[in-house]
Amino acid sequence: xGISADAIKGKTVYDLWPNDVAERLKASDHEMLEAGHxxxxxxxxxxxxxxxRHYWSIKFxxxxxxxxxxxxxxxxxxxxxxxxxxxxxxxxxxAINSVSAFVAIWDxxxxxxxxxxxxxxxNDMAKEYMVPGTPYRDYIRAAVHGGLIVEAExxxxxxxxxxxxxxxxxxxxxxxxxxxxxxxxxxxRLSNGGRATVATDISPRRKAEEDLxx
Numbered sequence: 001x002g003i004s005a006d007a008i009k010g011k012t013v014y015d016l017w018p019n020d021v022a023e024r025l026k027a028s029d030h031e032m033l034e035a036g037h038x039x040x041x042x043x044x045x046x047x048x049x050x051x052x053r054h055y056w057s058i059k060f061x062x063x064x065x066x067x068x069x070x071x072x073x074x075x076x077x078x079x080x081x082x083x084x085x086x087x088x089x090x091x092x093x094x095a096i097n098s099v100s101a102f103v104a105i106w107d108x109x110x111x112x113x114x115x116x117x118x119x120x121x122x123n124d125m126a127k128e129y130m131v132p133g134t135p136y137r138d139y140i141r142a143a144v145h146g147g148l149i150v151e152a153e154x155x156x157x158x159x160x161x162x163x164x165x166x167x168x169x170x171x172x173x174x175x176x177x178x179x180x181x182x183x184x185x186x187x188x189r190l191s192n193g194g195r196a197t198v199a200t201d202i203s204p205r206r207k208a209e210e211d212l213x214x
Contacts, residue, residue: 021045029072032059036069038188038196043076053078060198062101063184065205073099073198101198102183108193110136110168119199122180123148136195137164151177170195175202182206 013022024043032039038060045053055076062071097116104115112134120127125146129139140163144152152159166174170187181203188196 017045028057028059032061032072033069036061037186038198040191058196060101060186060188060196062099063200063202065202065208067184067202067205071100073101073103101200103199104130104197105190106136106167106195106197110195112136112139113194119197122178136167140164140167148179149176150179167195167197175206 008016013025016022017025028039028041028043038058041057041059043055043057045055055078057077058075060073061069062073064070097118099116100118102116102119102122104119105113107113112130112132114132115123115130120130123130123143125148126139126142129142137160141160143149144156144160149159167187170189173184173186176183176185176199181201182205183199184202185197185199188198190196
C-alpha cells in the first residue's frame with residue numbers, strides 16, 4: 001500500500017485497512033494460531049486506486065525457545081499482473097529474510113527454490129547445493145557429509161534416508177542436533193505440491209533443561 005515500515009509500527013490491521021479487509025486478515029491470523037502450523041490463502045483486496053488486487057499469502061508460527069508461538073511470520077505476494085522473474089523473487093526474499101526463523105522452499109519435484117539468509121548461513125558447508133533446481137537429497141547429503149548434522153555422525157546413510165522420509169511426509173515437528181545447536185524443525189506441504197522447511201533455534205531451552213537435570 002506504499003506505507004513505510006516505520007509508519008506501520010504500533011498499528012493494528014484496523015488502522016491500515018478498511019474494516020472488511022482487516023476482519024479477513026485478523027481471521028487468517030487466528031486460523032494460523034489455532035492450527036499451529038503454516039497456512040496458505042488467496043486474498044482479494046480492493047486497493048486505494050479502486051483496482052482489485054490478488055494476493056497469495058503464507059503465514060507461519062514463529063516459536064520461542066520454550067516452543068511457544070510468540071509471533072506470526074507472513075509473506076504476501078501480489079500476483080495481480082502475474083509478474084515473473086527476478087523482481088518478484090527478490091521481493092519475496094526480502095520478506096522471508098525479515099523473519100527470525102530458518103526458512104527454505106522446495107518445489108513439487110523436491111528441488112531447491114530458495115532460502116532466507118539465516119538458513120544459508122546455518123548451512124554454509126552445503127551452500128553450493130543451495131541453488132535453484134538442486135534435489136533435496138543432494139542438499140541433505142552434502143549437509144551431513146559437511147559435518148553440519150551432529151546427530152548423524154556414525155550413521156550417515158541411515159540418517160539421510162530417515163530425514164528424506166520425514167521431509168517427504170511433512171507431518172509432525174521434530175528436534176534436530178545441528179553443528180550450531182538444537183533446532184525445532186517443521187515441514188509444511190504447499191498447495192503447489194512443494195515443501196516449506198521452517199526451523200527455530202531452541203538451543204537455550206535445551207541448555208536450560210540440561211542444567212536442571214544436573
